[in-house]
Amino acid sequence: MLDGPGDPTLDEPARTESTTAAAEKAFDAFAVACTASPACPLGPDPRGYVDELVFRLSRTALPAGDGDAVTAGATLRAVRSVLSQPARWPELQSALVAAGDGDPAGLVRILAPLGGPQGRYDAALATRCNDSRVRVTPGEAADLAGQWAQRFPLFGVAAAQDLVACGPWPSGGPVTPAAPQGAPPPPVLVIGTAQDPRSPQSGAERTAQQLATGRLVRWQGSGTGAYPRTPCVTGLVDRALLTGRAPSQPVVCPP
Incomplete structure (x- = not known):
C-alpha cells in the first residue's frame, strides 16, 4: 500500500512546482474550514490575514527570545507543516492570530520539531536532494520566483528560493529501474x-x-x-x- 506517493515522473523544478500548487490548494481548504465557522479567528479572509502577517514579518521579524526570531519564511514553513495535519488546524489558527498580536510562542512550538539536532528539516532536505538529479542555480531560482509569485502567491517565492538548497549536494546520474522478475506482485x-x-x-x-x-x-x-x-x-x-x-x-x- 502506498499512501500519498510522489510523482515518479517528475524531477526538479517540476516536482516543487507540483507540491507548491498542492500547498496552495490545501491552504484554500484550511481557509474554507476556518470561515465555515462564524468565529474564524483569522476573520473572513484567512489568506489575506496570512499575506499581511508575512509581509509585516518580511520587514521586521518577531523576536522569540534567546536571540531567535520568527521570520516571514519561518512562518510560511510553519503553515505548510501544519496544513498536512487537519487535526492541528485550530492550533495553527491560534498561533497565527497570536503572532499577529506580537506573540510568537505558538509558531515557535510548531517550528520546534523542524529544527535542532533532532529536527525533521535536515532529514527531509537530505532525502529531497538525494531524490533529485537536477540542481537549480540561483539565477534559475530567481526566474522561477518571479513566475511562481503570480501563480502561487502565498508559497511560490519561498518554494523557488528553497530550490537552491540542494546546489552543493552531489547529484547522481540517470537511474534505470531493473526489469521486474518472477510472478506479478499482488495488487x-x-x-x-x-x-x-x-x-x-x-x-x-x-x-x-x-x-x-x-x-x-x-x-x-x-x-x-x-x-x-x-x-x-x-x-x-x-x-x-x-x-x-x-x-x-x-x-x-x-x-
Whole structure:
C-alpha cells in the first residue's frame, strides 16, 4: 500500500512546482474550514490575514527570545507543516492570530520539531536532494520566483528560493529501474488525497500507472495520509492486506 506517493515522473523544478500548487490548494481548504465557522479567528479572509502577517514579518521579524526570531519564511514553513495535519488546524489558527498580536510562542512550538539536532528539516532536505538529479542555480531560482509569485502567491517565492538548497549536494546520474522478475506482485493500493500539501493526488495517479498491479484510490479529503483517517480508505486497505483482494477499477472515497 502506498499512501500519498510522489510523482515518479517528475524531477526538479517540476516536482516543487507540483507540491507548491498542492500547498496552495490545501491552504484554500484550511481557509474554507476556518470561515465555515462564524468565529474564524483569522476573520473572513484567512489568506489575506496570512499575506499581511508575512509581509509585516518580511520587514521586521518577531523576536522569540534567546536571540531567535520568527521570520516571514519561518512562518510560511510553519503553515505548510501544519496544513498536512487537519487535526492541528485550530492550533495553527491560534498561533497565527497570536503572532499577529506580537506573540510568537505558538509558531515557535510548531517550528520546534523542524529544527535542532533532532529536527525533521535536515532529514527531509537530505532525502529531497538525494531524490533529485537536477540542481537549480540561483539565477534559475530567481526566474522561477518571479513566475511562481503570480501563480502561487502565498508559497511560490519561498518554494523557488528553497530550490537552491540542494546546489552543493552531489547529484547522481540517470537511474534505470531493473526489469521486474518472477510472478506479478499482488495488487498494490495507491492512495491520493485531494488536498494534500506534500504529495499531490496526481502523484498517486501517475504512480498507479507505473505499477503493473497498481489500484488507484482517490480520497476527497485534506492532509497527508488517508489511512486510517477515513472509513472508506481504511476498509479498502484492511481488506487488501488481510485477504489480498483489491478493487479492479479506480475508487473515489468521499471526504
